[in-house]
Amino acid sequence: VRAPLGAAVDEEPAAAAVAAARVLESLGHEVVEAVPAWDDESLASSWSTFASGTCRHLVRVLERLHGRPVNPEELEPATRAWLIDRPPVALVDYLEAAERLWALGRRIQTGWGRDDVLLTPTLTRLPARVGGMQAQAGVTDDAGRFSAFVRVWNITGQPAVSVPFAETGAGVPVGVQLVGAHGCDDVLLGLAGQLEAAAGWKP
Numbered sequence: 001v002r003a004p005l006g007a008a009v010d011e012e013p014a015a016a017a018v019a020a021a022r023v024l025e026s027l028g029h030e031v032v033e034a035v036p037a038w039d040d041e042s043l044a045s046s047w048s049t050f051a052s053g054t055c056r057h058l059v060r061v062l063e064r065l066h067g068r069p070v071n072p073e074e075l076e077p078a079t080r081a082w083l084i085d086r087p088p089v090a091l092v093d094y095l096e097a098a099e100r101l102w103a104l105g106r107r108i109q110t111g112w113g114r115d116d117v118l119l120t121p122t123l124t125r126l127p128a129r130v131g132g133m134q135a136q137a138g139v140t141d142d143a144g145r146f147s148a149f150v151r152v153w154n155i156t157g158q159p160a161v162s163v164p165f166a167e168t169g170a171g172v173p174v175g176v177q178l179v180g181a182h183g184c185d186d187v188l189l190g191l192a193g194q195l196e197a198a199a200g201w202k203p
Contacts, residue, residue, distance in 0.1 A: 013121035122175035
C-alpha cells in the first residue's frame with residue numbers, strides 16, 4: 001500500500017488492498033508485505049520527456065495512416081498544447097530518458113519469480129467524479145499521483161489487471177491491482193479470477 005515516491009494513498013483504496021491480501025491468504029496463497037524497487041527521483045521527468053517524444057511520434061504515425069496532417073483544431077486543448085504547440089523533444093534527451101526508464105524497469109523486475117504476483121490498490125484515491133479532474137498538458141502532479149500504482153507497468157511491460165473488489169458506502173467500486181511476471185498472464189488471470197469470485201463479483 002506504499003506508492004512510488006511516497007505518493008499519498010487514501011484510506012479506502014489501501015483498506016481494499018489489505019482486505020484482498022487477507023482473502024488470498026485464506027485461499028492458501030503465501031502473502032508477504034514487500035515494496036518493489038520503484039522509487040526513482042528521475043521518474044517523473046524521465047516519463048514526461050519519454051511520453052512527450054513517443055506521443056509526438058504517434059501523431060506522425062496517425063498522419064501517415066490517414067494520409068493527411070493532423071488538424072490541431074480537432075484536438076482537445078490539453079492534447080494540442082502538449083503535442084503540437086510545445087517545442088519537440090531533443091533526440092538526446094529522449095534517449096537519455098528512455099535509458100533511465102529501462103534501467104528502472106530492470107531494477108523492479110530483479111528477482112521477480114514466475115509465480116510472484118504483486119497486489120496493490122489500483123488507484124491512490126477513489127475514482128474522480130465526472131469533471132472532477134481537468135485535463136492539462138503533459139504529465140502533471142495530479143495525474144502522477146492518481147496513477148502512481150499503474151503507470152510503472154507501462155515501463156516494465158509486465159501484465160497487470162485491475163480487479164473490482166470492494167465498494168464504498170456510496171456504492172463506488174474500489175479496485176485492487178495484480179501484477180505478474182513477464183509472460184505469466186496465465187498466472188495473473190487465474191489469480192484474478194479467484195479474487196473476483198471470492199469478492200462475489202459476477203462477470
